[in-house]
Amino acid sequence: MKIKQELIVTGISLDGFEIPVPEGLSEILNNAGAWVYKEKVEEDGDNPLKDYDRKVVLEDGKLRTYLTYKGKDNLNNF
Known part of the structure; x- marks a missing residue:
């Protein structure tokens, strides 16, 4: 299901x-349809x-x- 509302990343x-939120991140994610x-x-x-x-x-x-x-058990499975 796609989310039809635009979301705002605040943190x-x-x-x-804590990582600072870059300006425009919310807009990029909303325009890309990243919210599913x-x-x-x-x-x-x-x-x-x-x-x-x-x-x-x-x-x-x-x-x-x-x-x-x-x-180490799974090392030989590659």
Whole structure:
């Protein structure tokens, strides 16, 4: 289902870090038709990062996301 209302992005956060909203972001997302309602599916198969731990840190004034593989069992499946 497409959302017919225009939405205004007032804030963005990533793991507790607040990110400033760039001017015009709402307009770009609304014009692109980026807002689509999807029912959330709680299945591990849908999450490509299920085998990784994620950590977001602020380093040198930049947000960085570190992904760490959780186990060695699936390394031979690639």
